Amino acid sequence: MAELTYREAVAAGIAQEMRRDPNVVLIGEDVARAGGVFKATVGLLDEFGPERVRDTPISEQAILGAAMGAAMTGLRPIAEIMFSDFFAVCWDIVANEIAKTRYMTDGQVTLPLVIRSGNGGGSRFGAQHSQSVENWAMAVPGLKVVAPAYPADVKGLLAAAVRDEDPVLFFEQKSLYATKGEVPDGEHVVPLGKANVLRRGDDVTIAALALMVPRAMQAAEILEKEHGIRATVVDVRSLVPLDTQTILEEVAHTGRLVTVEENPRLCGWGAEIASIVAEELFWDLDGPIVRITTPHVPLAAADNLEDAQIPSVDKIVARVRELVD
């Protein structure tokens, strides 16, 4: 075990896969010489050289189009979209081309590619550099969607994404880049589509993603210590494929479900999970399903304003208490 930051785990995951497979290549704005604007790709240019690690112009459509063209002809590209907000300028390539080409061609085209992107708030960047857009991706058939919370999962899930034969959107939470965690030594791969149960309790199941996972964990500790409420915390990790079995099992045990989502309210991933649980586990529920989300507003830049918007530990504690008490 080594302690790595979340950003170091990104580079470690990419390096692990590039050493293993010469067809893995990395492109994006500032990813090579500068090592990424979030310093998540530091060292890769030195180790793998300029043919495999390439800086691109500010051309999000060309970055993803190039990744797609390369993937359909034998490479396994990793493309970076610097901020996930910029998916809005290349969404055609994501949603119309990458997502649908396998289907439309009746399986003739395979697209083993990964699109990494800095996602989410907490960095005081304002409404166009802070969004959580994983639900945009989740709404399009043909895309796999992953959002890790801890360095070990960053490395392991990124490795699995590179090895996957389908396109994977890999959301890195920007506020987590500096966080640290133990990462297993040697080859490390975490399969896609497996939620992780981080702690178990009898009273309520909290399902969270990315930045919301450490907040849910903190909330669970406070709930137990200060209020005697014992919570299960599920790190969803992968939205597509979605590990509904794990979530259903945990909710069946506690009888209550709370989702904690960073995205704005409407059509967040928690709504999908809530509908599945309501449909398949209705008679096991002891109370309403509660969704804690950012309200349906753009994110503000100032720290106190943004903090008032994104679900906080206090807010999670308060809502869970209302539900359970």
Added chain:
Amino acid sequence: MDAILTNTTAALREPRAAIDRETRLTLYRRMVECRYLEKRAHDLFLQNLIKGTSHLGLGQEAVAAGFGVAMRPTDYTFCTYRGHNHTLVRGVSMTKILGELMGNSSGLMRGKGGSMHLTSVEHHMMGSYAIVGAHLTIAAGAAWSARYRGTDQVAVCFFGDGATNIGTFHEALNLAVVWKLPVVFVCENNRYMEYTAIHEVTAVEHPAADRASAYGLEPILIDGNDVDVVYTTALRALDAARRGGGPSLIEAETYRHGGHSRADPGKYRPEDEVKEWLAKDPIPRYRQRLLDLGIDEETLVSIEAEAQRKVDEATEEARRAPPSDERIAFENVWADGGAAWRN
């Protein structure tokens, strides 16, 4: 600018004389096959045997045929929804094309793609793309991969005049030049987008060629209705790309004989313009050239008869094919063949 364009075109006249008889007959055969197949597609629409929409390449056969003959089997084609010709010239069977248009089990994609998305990876025909301009970036990616893998494959990307005004045109050209990619961008300027003339909405006269210099490329403006010119231009661009010379941007002037799509009779086009371009129809024009070159009429008649026979047979075969099994509508979202998003 005009002087450069004229010179470029003049330089192409000379090698034209060097095309051998067999190649010329192949060029003619390909154009005739495209023409007859598209006419048949049109008829099948009128009979309601083809649903949805379709964008015919009638009148634009010389571009597809000239490139198709010049390309090596391993070169990649990327084209638009107006891509039946480009698909056929790569050697894809007429039955599979018509079957896809009819949307049944004999189709290239068994009806999952439709007229606008013909793809045959086995022929390195990497797809027909229906979002204007998107595939220019994808073709650049295939070219990047070809070079990275150390092959001498070239990607050829066909698009309309309208695509020169969308952002991907700029993004793809810039990237292709900066990375010196083996890709040939071919703008088929048929003077119209859907209903609007390209000159009404474009800052320059030649939508692709006049912009070549912005990417440090040679402006290449050719008569896209002269298959010899297309063929020699294609050879030159493919060869340059193969030898590491980077991308080319070619503007081929042409004209569609019909409307934009099935729903469009094309009435917005001035009558004398239509007349002028029908007189430049690439097929009768080439036929006459072949006769002038001493090729006998009988040879041409037999090429035409053979093409017609193939189209008739393919039509029958495609018509007889059963509908696709409805299960396939729910398959092949993922590489494992399935569509599961949850466990």
